[in-house]
Amino acid sequence: DYFRDRIIFPIFNLSGRVIGFGGRVLDNSLPKYINSPETMIYNKGSNLYSLNFAKEDIRKKNYIIVVEGYTDVLITQQYGFNNMAASLGTALTTKQIDLIKRFTDTVLIAYDADSAGNMATLRSLDLLVKAGLEIKVIDLPQGFDPADFLIKKGKKFFQNLIDRSLSLIDYKLKLLYSKYSIKTIEGKVKVIKGIMPTLSVMGDENELRAQIVKISEELKLTEEAIRIDLVKYKKGLKEFIPSFVNPDSEPGNTKAEKILIGCMLENEQIARGILKKLKAKDFSVLMHRQIIAAIEKILEDDKIVNSQKII
Numbered sequence: 001d002y003f004r005d006r007i008i009f010p011i012f013n014l015s016g017r018v019i020g021f022g023g024r025v026l027d028n029s030l031p032k033y034i035n036s037p038e039t040m041i042y043n044k045g046s047n048l049y050s051l052n053f054a055k056e057d058i059r060k061k062n063y064i065i066v067v068e069g070y071t072d073v074l075i076t077q078q079y080g081f082n083n084m085a086a087s088l089g090t091a092l093t094t095k096q097i098d099l100i101k102r103f104t105d106t107v108l109i110a111y112d113a114d115s116a117g118n119m120a121t122l123r124s125l126d127l128l129v130k131a132g133l134e135i136k137v138i139d140l141p142q143g144f145d146p147a148d149f150l151i152k153k154g155k156k157f158f159q160n161l162i163d164r165s166l167s168l169i170d171y172k173l174k175l176l177y178s179k180y181s182i183k184t185i186e187g188k189v190k191v192i193k194g195i196m197p198t199l200s201v202m203g204d205e206n207e208l209r210a211q212i213v214k215i216s217e218e219l220k221l222t223e224e225a226i227r228i229d230l231v232k233y234k235k236g237l238k239e240f241i242p243s244f245v246n247p248d249s250e251p252g253n254t255k256a257e258k259i260l261i262g263c264m265l266e267n268e269q270i271a272r273g274i275l276k277k278l279k280a281k282d283f284s285v286l287m288h289r290q291i292i293a294a295i296e297k298i299l300e301d302d303k304i305v306n307s308q309k310i311i
Contacts, residue, residue: 224262
């Protein structure tokens with residue numbers, strides 16, 4: 001009775017053994033998918049559907065396409081896309097990410113437009129970035145999942161979507177820009193708050209710098225302001241007010257301190273030069289004193305200064 005009126009799919013572990021079952025409705029009722037109850041043998045968050053069949057193709061192509069459900073995998077395989085696996089939901093877990101890393105460092109997400117546009121879903125994908133994986137999003141048109149798109153549009157057009165897939169941060173920015181007006185302060189605040197979770201887990205300083213430059217140009221903000229906000233976010237101030245809000249209301253010394261800190265984060269020689277004349281205690285804002293103290297410690301350890309280390 002548990003799977004009544006549903007198509008039943010066997011779920012295999014990586015070794016090819018059946019460990020549970022999943023069911024998909026035949027109509028539009030909800031929930032669309034259900035799985036076997038969690039047991040010592042079956043844990044949804046520890047497996048990827050069809051990974052046991054796809055792992056060799058994933059190795060050969062050096063990337064995996066992660067879809068949401070069983071039918072997406074089965075239909076795409078019929079069209080020759082054999083490096084597919086399903087997350088059985090849209091929130092990837094650390095255990096699923098560990099499985100993926102055994103076969104590739106590149107992940108393409110192909111969820112339907114509603115799921116891929118859900119910011120909660122996108123936040124879970126930041127775990128992939130944090131794990132050091134390259135992550136891209138296949139930008140499916142509204143109303144399509146991968147199976148629907150292949151059936152209606154064909155293999156060639158789906159391959160075009162793969163070739164034009166966006167990095168996670170570019171996809172997030174696209175969604176944020178479509179949702180909020182970046183001509184207003186309120187819109188810029190929403191964008192900055194929305195993109196911080198991804199910026200904060202980027203491990204490549206060169207990539208981070210490039211993204212900060214790009215965002216600063218698109219939002220017409222200074223790079224220093226974005227870097228300072230990133231430091232605040234990493235300090236755990238999740239509900240921070242971005243530093244560019246009401247800049248005219250700030251005292252002149254606060255603005256000057258922000259500019260100095262931005263320069264210090266960008267250039268080690270500038271940082272050393274400033275610290276010859278100023279110490280953390282000379283700064284008026286507590287957050288600024290904490291950042292300067294962190295920079296001093298990094299330089300004492302003879303390490304390179306960048307915002308990644310100011311945590």
